[in-house]
Amino acid sequence: MQKIGLIPLALPFLLAATGAPAAPPSLTEVPAGRAAPESGVAALREAALKDDIAMDIVEGLTTEVGPRPAATAQEAKAREWAVAKLKSLGFSNVHIEPYSMPAWVRGEETASLISPFPQKLAITALGNSGATGKKGLQAEVVYFPTIADLQAVPDGSLKGKIAFVSHAMKPTQDGSSYGEYGTARFAGPGIAARKGAAAIVIKSIGTDHHRVPHTGVTDFPKGVTPIPAAALSVPDAEQLERVFSRGQPVTLSLLLTPRFNGTQQSGNVIAEVPGSDPSAGIIMVTGHLDSWDLGTGAIDDASGVAIITAAAKRVMDAGTPRRTIRVMLAGAEEVGGFGGDAYYEAHKNELHVLTSESDFGADRIWRVDFKFPAEAKPVSDRIAAALAPLGIGAGKQPAGGGADNEKFVKAGIGTIDLQQDGTRYFDLHHTADDTIDKIDPEQLRQNVAAWTTMLTIAANARENLKEK
Template sequence: MKKLTTVSLKLILWLSLSIAATTQSAFAQDSALGLSAGSIEHAISLRDTAMQGSMAYDIVESLTTEVGPRLAGTEAEARARDWAVAKLSALGFENVRVEPFTIPGWERGTESAELLAPYPQPLSLTTLGGSVATPDAGIEADVVFFPTLTDLEAAAAGSLNGKIAFVSHAMQKTQNGSSYGFHGRLRRSGASIAASKGAIAILIRSIGTDSHRMPHTGSMRYDPEVKKIPAAALSNPDADQLERIHARGKTMRVSLNVQPTFTGESTTGNVIVDIRGTEAPEEVVIIGGHLDSWDLGTGAIDDGAGVAIATAAAKLILDNGRRPKRSIRLILWGAEEVGLLGGFAYLERHKKDLENQIIGTESDFGAGKIWQLNSQVSEEAQPLVNKMAELLAPIGIAPGSSDSPGAGPDLTPLVRAGMPSLRLNQDGNDYFDLHHTADDTLDKINPHDLDQNVAAFAVFAWLAADTDLRFKTD
């Protein structure tokens, strides 16, 4: 019995020393990364709690059901801001505020098109955001086919006088959406390029990857030196149809009638709330998503999901009681879809304290699981980013590039102005099936995928806010 007691005491002593050594090692690791004691364990706890179930799905369900589509500058977007203020206040956040700004208002009107010859049939299309209208009676003209935007650019000046240009290069699926930038130029700039050749309107193949008769809208811009012409996107099956007719050597004639309106100066705004830091509250780590959406669907994927992910991550940190050294700033951006106008307004308002915008990331690529972490930070802060990647590996997130600027669309103005960036890349293989279409609805969202996103955002926000390290490169 005496021998057993001695062994037991030795075992207890060994366990005590082992626990003490482990604890000391953990504290040393926290300290080396500029973190307060127990910060890494706290991040792990946040991750695991989120993976067991977050409130993200409930938040996006509330937004898309109670508000629905939220076109920038409209009464619907104003209701979304009111919803956000009420929701954040009800969740226990303090000092919820709106930073207002104004934008030029635009609203979609009636829209229709018909192939008149050689094979009469209706066409499925939608007006591009910011487009001018056709005359009230519409227009009727022959169509000139271009396989790519490059082919349109090569057309001679005057060669499209009185014609409708149709450009049909097709976007392909990628996990990270990397083809969007290239193909999106057609939507953004195609109208002015076509007008410079004499066209009276432009039709484009939708910038999307689905095979449904659901055209994709999106913002476009006019060259101020070129006459403005109407611009619309055909669904992918309708674009295929016109390609087949062109391949038969037939001349196509189309009638087009789109009646959008410009509504003058409209008020919008960014909804902002902070979880106040304990040591450097003036320094902020930004997370968020954008409140506005296009008007065809209910804005669940783009970007109700992002609003929900960032809000649920902030709520998780708020409820856990412990506060980081820096403040965590949740921004629900306004007017993203019409040119990142919320991001530019925020930069203009906060340019005097740009140095206090420590780092940020945004959720604005749907509701799929995060698969990769990319960043561009200082050499000093890279070990902390590596630790974030280590903590996120168990939930399926791999480390990516350590020299990849970008934190999400609304943060682009801040990143260009010098703010360090980190991006939690979601799986976007199916994102452009739904993007800017009537098919962007709540039923496309998997609640468990949202939970994984919340876990990643909580780990990032907590560790970035609780460290003394500087993320900005010299």
């Protein structure tokens, strides 16, 4: 795709008088109420626009580990890989915090239209899907244009039938369409099971028109037995809609053989940039190590892991910040946020004052949102001003965090959302197309520069960042 043009700033620190490279710029603690000095923050920001650490992390994680499904041997390999990488970069207190969780494993998955117009369909099982059995399932399909249409039919009315649920998801910069249309995946299978359906297929929660289906976790309510649940690629779902428009009965053959694999181990990887003032509290930044198994998890979320790690490394190399920066690489985010929950339970009594998450790909950051106490407004003002040269504007809504830090957000911890451009994110999300070639190196560097800027100011600010 077209590269983003970033506003160039002077880089006087890069060359000494002799023309040789100068030492990395150092951090300057910012007195309360005063603007961040350009000689420190601006220099670090500009140096980060040449960052190669983040792409090296993405390349290593996706090449040497590859797909990293939660609670599998591949996810365990990712944790060991991350520990070695973080130690080699010079982080302190690097370790794994394990926990146990239920595991789900993908099996065979095929679908074919039997009548009225026989043809194969591109399909993938949703996480936590039930199984059809080895012989598969053949049944009549009932079409629901929206999830609301499925909700409206009586319980038990779909006995022995396959529900097909569509939607009209469109690309948005802020990703807001995911919350609305994602209900077809999040809740659709559980609803279909209550209606008596033998199985459900949904139009992928995606905005592309490639013949590549989007997976993702679904949730069956307590007491509801999981039924086979799968996503059709967007073109195949639209093909099925055209078939229904002919007004003839539709029969589908479906084979899904996933299985629940009991209780297995996952874990979070922790690393720190120790601060000079323990009483100033901890800044916890997070991305997730696990990924779905169809691609290599480059945008979701090797890029987030890379961005926060590269930025924290840059702050660390510039000197000792006032606050400790804790990098938390979460496990098992994709299947229900198990890593974020485990971290919260283990560390909720520690003095966290700020949290931020990177889990929306690798495209440029365009907006920053804050959730700070009133007394910390000078900090948000300084951060917003320092981010402006990167083409980032300040939002007017409070930061909401993400899956791996939401409990801290709800507990009143200061929060910053560096909002990435999500216009093309759901073209790739949870698909076999989530691979490193989709990452624009210049946009990735802009992310690192934004995170470095934010962490530099927040880690050294004198103001209180936590709501009282």
